[in-house]
Amino acid sequence: MALERVWKKSTYSGTNGGNCVEAALVPAGAAVRDSRHVRLGALETPHHEWTALVAAVATGSH
Template sequence: MIEQSAIRAMQSELEVASWHKSTFSGTNNNCIEHAVLASGRHAVRDSKDHALGAHTFGRDQWRAFVTAVQDGSL
């Protein structure tokens, strides 16, 4: 079980993160935002509804995801 202090720390990281919208979003605004957190984890969230929260990934998980997207295996 995740400790409450760890949850609060993650929420704080997400609140102060520097979020960047995907350049592929176009004008329809259906896109995601990405941030590299102070802990080195990566986070993604819906650009339209921040209240939905964010998904976070470790560096290795993020690298594997980006590689799979780039090489077309995803």
Template sequence: MLTSSESHLHFRKSSYSSARGQDCVEVADTPGTSAVRDTQNRELGALAFPSFEWTALLRVAQ
């Protein structure tokens, strides 16, 4: 788990987030890793996954 002090990461909001800004997920990609966090709870940090695992999850979720 990454903490909120990981300020060097550039997070982007999911295109599947609701239009009103609720239920949002943000993702940041770095070489070999994808970090995921809840927009409403940024201070709790982010979960880091190897990029191949994140890609596999997205393929199954579509």
């Protein structure tokens, strides 16, 4: 049985309902999608790549 994904977006995105990036944890890492075009699917990335991206953004080294 597949688990339902819990999509999250940054609190900086506001409440306008669109033009945001959403992320969800998946067994192999993370999935990322465009909140305006959710029907187009999501890009999945391994855990080590997701944590490296989050660390780079958090430290400003992106």
